[in-house]
Amino acid sequence: MRGVLTATAITLAALAWYPLSCLFHPLRDCWCCKGAGVHRPTDDQGRPRRIARPCRWCKATGKRWRIGRRIWNRMRARHREATR
Numbered sequence: 387m388r389g390v391l392t393a394t395a396i397t398l399a400a401l402a403w404y405p406l407s408c409l410f411h412p413l414r415d416c417w418c419c420k421g422a423g424v425h426r427p428t429d430d431q432g433r434p435r436r437i438a439r440p441c442r443w444c445k446a447t448g449k450r451w452r453i454g455r456r457i458w459n460r461m462r463a464r465h466r467e468a469t470r
């Protein structure tokens with residue numbers, strides 16, 4: 387019984403923490419370019435090449451909206467659309 391209570395408490399804490407976390411840290415480093423905004427292909431020796439192309443996942447910003455924040459943005463846009 388105690389284990390169930392603890393699990394419930396942890397779940398509730400996570401559910402409460404995630405939206406707050408998304409509110410204060412809405413952006414995270416792009417998973418694809420690691421926040422650089424560009425891709426630097428490496429040659430056989432692992433050295434970065436001169437040419438760098440912009441990352442298409444983050445549109446060369448190096449940042450991506452977190453999933454929770456993206457859902458929030460979409461809901462807000464829909465709400466604005468409905469209440470106009």
Ligand SMILES: [Zn+2]
Pocket residue numbers: 416417418419420421422423424441442443444445446448449
């Ligand atoms: Zn990127």
